[in-house]
Amino acid sequence: MNTFDETFELTQNDFQAIAFLLYNNVGISLSESKKHLVYNRLIHRIRSKKLSSFKQYIHLLDDKNAPEWNYFLNALTTNLTSFYREPYHFELLAEYASKHLIHKSQTQPIKVWCSACSTGEEAYSIAMTLIDTFGCIDPPVKILATDLNTDVLQRAKKGIYSVKELENLTDQQKKKFFNCDSKKQYFQVKKEVKALISFKRLNLISKQWPMAKQFDVIFCRNVMIYFDKQTQQQLLRKLAHYLPIDARLFIGHSESISTTQTAFKLMGQTMYKRV
Ligand SMILES: C[S@@+](CC[C@H](N)C(=O)[O-])C[C@H]1O[C@@H](n2cnc3c(N)ncnc32)[C@H](O)[C@@H]1O
Known part of the structure; x- marks a missing residue:
């Protein structure tokens, strides 16, 4: 320091x-x-x-x-993140998608909001999980990935990561989802994966959010820890409006939702169901 x-x-x-x-x-x-x-x-x-x-x-x-x-x-802002961070969430997402979302996607695309996406690893992990679950490179999925910080959003849009940043991925995942340079030092997310995601700037604290529709899944992980209790409660109330009944909310491992928030029921490992 x-x-x-x-x-x-x-x-x-x-x-x-x-x-x-x-x-x-x-x-x-x-x-x-x-x-x-x-x-x-x-x-x-x-x-x-x-x-x-x-x-x-x-x-x-x-x-x-x-x-x-x-x-x-x-x-x-503090932007620490990684691919498949808190890996159990991606297992839970895959399970939820195969039980509920694949069927739903026959009539409408699946909408996911990654609401504090930092440099993009979380949004790409969601996209890769859904590609695997749907069993095709172009699943009917739209991911909105937002953050306050414009520098991290620029990196996220580029989707270029070092070998070190990809250490949580298997060789098979790297091959399936990334193109790499001849020295295999840098990996760029394939355009088909990028096509599932729109990166935008959004302040979670602003009075109004520009989105008109609700989401099937919201990831709001490791950002509420920077807010006080009152701000967390306000944010959770707003998030509840963007989730229909039965939709899922994922929060970070050190975050929790108080029992006074009757809109959410804990389903396991900081994954909540909108009730
Ligand atoms: C520690 S990172 C978490 C990244 C990712 N969600 C994860 O769990 O790996 C926290 C992110 O929240 C963003 N952030 C902080 N305050 C915010 C706000 N008011 N609105 C939107 N994003 C915010 C920061 O810019 C940062 O990228």
Whole structure:
């Protein structure tokens, strides 16, 4: 970790102003323990813009439409993810799809929302799972993959990953779903897999979401951990509107839905059914 630079001080007031802006706009709660993280993630921006203090930097955000907002939000989100992260969820998805969704898809396409998709691994894992379950490379599936962070969305759209990033995949999966360079160092998701997914920017905390239709499955994993209880409850109430009865919601392994949320019933391993 970088040490604090003597020439720039992140005062308590600066930290609180940053935490306030972040919470109000995207719901992320920053505890005092995140002061170093904030410093390290914003200091390069202050230097590159030749500013003399964090206070000056915060002023750049006075205008809600200032281009700096994008950099600010991209810098302060945490985007850790991987292919088939929490692998039991993809087994549960495959089971649910084969029992319920294949039949349903005879009359309408299956709609999945991957709502905090980061660099794309989660959305591609959903697509690969459904390709395997439906037994064809072009299943009747539409996946909406969204995130707040525009940098990660750009990476997700490209769909290029290193050998290390593909370590959870078997050789057979790599061959089936990726093209690779001659040295086998970089792998690009095949166009047929990409064709199932639309990547878009969406703030989960915004008052209105642009989608008109409900989803058969929503993945909202490892993002609620950054929100406080009240924000989590509001988000879950909104998600419930986007799920018809019996549809499934997947959340992260360290997240939970309180028993006061009567819209969801736990079906096992942080997979919930809309009731
Ligand atoms: C730790 S990653 C989780 C990625 C993936 N869901 C997984 O479980 O592997 C959290 C993601 O949530 C996104 N995020 C944070 N706040 C958000 C918000 N208000 N709206 C939409 N996405 C948000 C971040 O940009 C980040 O990519």
